[in-house]
Amino acid sequence: xxxxxxxxxxxxxxxxxxxxxxxxxxxxxxxxxxxxxxxxxxxxxxxxxxxxxxxxxxxxxxxxxxxxxxxxxxxxxxxxxxxxxxxxxxxxxxxxxxxxxxxxxxxxxxxxxxxxxxxxxxxxxxxxxxxxxxxxxxxxxxxxxxxxxxxxxxxxxxxxxxxxxxxxxxxxxxxxxxxxxxxxxxxxxxxxxxxxxxxxxxxxxxxxxxxxxxxxxxxxxxx
Amino acid sequence: xxxxxxxxxxxxxxxxxxxxxxxxxxxxxxxxxxxxxxxxxxxxxxxxxxxxxxxxxxxxxxxxxxxxxxxxxxxxxxxxxxxxxxxxxxxxxxxxxxxxxxxxxxxxxxxxxxxxxxxxxxxxxxxxxxxxxxxxxxxxxxxxxxxxxxxxxxxxxxxxxxxxxxxxxxxxxxxxxxxxxxxxxxxxxxxxxxxxxxxxxxxxxxxxxxxxxxxxxxxxxx
Numbered sequence: 547x548x549x550x551x552x553x554x555x556x557x558x559x560x561x562x563x564x565x566x567x568x569x570x571x572x573x574x575x576x577x578x579x580x581x582x583x584x585x586x587x588x589x590x591x592x593x594x595x596x597x598x599x600x601x602x603x604x605x606x607x608x609x610x611x612x613x614x615x616x617x618x619x620x621x622x623x624x625x626x627x628x629x630x631x632x633x634x635x636x637x638x639x640x641x642x643x644x645x646x647x648x649x650x651x652x653x654x655x656x657x658x659x660x661x662x663x664x665x666x667x668x669x670x671x672x673x674x675x676x677x678x679x680x681x682x683x684x685x686x687x688x689x690x691x692x693x694x695x696x697x698x699x700x701x702x703x704x705x706x707x708x709x710x711x712x713x714x715x716x717x718x719x720x721x722x723x724x725x726x727x728x729x730x731x732x733x734x735x736x737x738x739x740x741x742x743x744x745x746x747x748x749x750x751x752x753x754x755x756x757x758x759x760x761x762x763x764x765x766x767x768x769x
Numbered sequence: 770x771x772x773x774x775x776x777x778x779x780x781x782x783x784x785x786x787x788x789x790x791x792x793x794x795x796x797x798x799x800x801x802x803x804x805x806x807x808x809x810x811x812x813x814x815x816x817x818x819x820x821x822x823x824x825x826x827x828x829x830x831x832x833x834x835x836x837x838x839x840x841x842x843x844x845x846x847x848x849x850x851x852x853x854x855x856x857x858x859x860x861x862x863x864x865x866x867x868x869x870x871x872x873x874x875x876x877x878x879x880x881x882x883x884x885x886x887x888x889x890x891x892x893x894x895x896x897x898x899x900x901x902x903x904x905x906x907x908x909x910x911x912x913x914x915x916x917x918x919x920x921x922x923x924x925x926x927x928x929x930x931x932x933x934x935x936x937x938x939x940x941x942x943x944x945x946x947x948x949x950x951x952x953x954x955x956x957x958x959x960x961x962x963x964x965x966x967x968x969x970x971x972x973x974x975x976x977x978x979x980x981x982x983x984x985x986x987x988x989x990x991x
Contacts (some may be wrong), residue, residue, distance in 0.1 A: 549846045612921065612967035613960045614928035616939055621956045624946065628953035702830075709832035713932055720834060734842040741835040748830040 566722030574705040581647025588652040610649025623714040639716035658689030698755040784941030799866025806871025828868030877912040914978040
């Protein structure tokens with residue numbers, strides 16, 4: 547069969563696609579910030595908190611890492627209203643992506659914390675620092691530096707994974723593309739261009755993260 | 770409205786086999802494709818290396834969902850008829866698995882100490898024989914934990930196939946939610962099934978990795 551590609555239609559809807567891409571970036575950046583905050587908190591609790599809390603954190607990490615993001619989003623968006631928690635699609639998307647990233651990043655950060663030499667922690671204790679002070683002042687920054695490449699990869703995975711939130715109709719690039727292709731009947735062309743936009747965003751975010759690494763960890767301080 | 774009962778549970782349980790089947794088929798295809806990618810990436814022929822690198826970067830730099838849409842509508846474009854999602858889903862997940870396994874295994878091949886290459890060359894073995902007899906058997910050992918880890922990623926990834934209408938575990942859960950309107954019961958149950966599949970594999974992968982680290986730590990230094 548002959549199929550004539552028509553990318554002109556895609557060009558006509560360019561502004562909508564760009565708006566969708568920006569929404570994807572916004573969603574991902576929010577989730578990166580929240581997810582990292584969750585991970586730092588959880589990594590601390592896992593080491594410093596009483597056993598039941600540490601166990602709860604470990605359970606959260608295992609559940610996140612062993613179930614699909616899509617099902618996690620369904621639970622947040624469709625199941626939680628049964629408990630009286632009703633979220634907008636976008637809120638549910640940010641919450642789902644943040645919790646997902648938080649689980650993976652907790653595990654990544656743990657590896658970094660484990661790599662901190664024991665002597666440093668003992669030195670902190672000898673100075674009479676509290677647990678929180680030791681974590682905050684001695685362990686956190688070097689641990690983040692050690693695991694930064696792995697964290698950066700996880701951030702890119704999150705950016706690409708955010709396309710799944712279109713399944714709960716949160717507004718972003720994939721959702722915009724779904725709508726456009728269903729009204730123009732040019733599915734392949736639209737998905738092709740959207741895929742290219744994701745690739746560009748992944749490259750841009752990766753470069754930005756590498757830049758941050760250089761600013762914060764290489765040039766920033768002599769650790 | 771239907772209540773969530775044994776029939777609904779059975780429907781979801783039976784859909785589990787499509788999740789398993791899709792994962793296994795994609796994994797098997799990915800093993801073949803991934804092996805090719807890994808060999809291309811470690812080849813001495815530059816264009817082969819470039820082609821493999823571009824392939825891996827494309828798959829690791831774009832969303833799985835987009836790959837699935839492109840495969841689905843790509844098949845439609847090529848054949849001119851809208852078919853059921855099976856072929857597209859198989860193609861997309863196999864290509865996806867090949868890219869990730871290829872990259873994992875490239876790392877494993879490169880992790881074999883350089884001295885092994887040099888020793889084999891000193892014995893005047895050919896490149897192909899070195900790869901087959903010396904390098905790959907050692908790389909295979911290193912490769913087992915991350916490969917099991919990727920299988921977990923793949924099983925979870927198959928849930929995305931539900932978005933283009935492929936009936937597997939997640940889609941079955943959605944369908945049953947639509948008729949019973951009990952998302953509170955069904956989605957946690959679906960998550961539980963995924964967890965039951967993935968958690969043992971995750972633990973296995975971690976245990977293998979730990980054992981290998983221990984073996985490496987006690988191995989005599991050359």
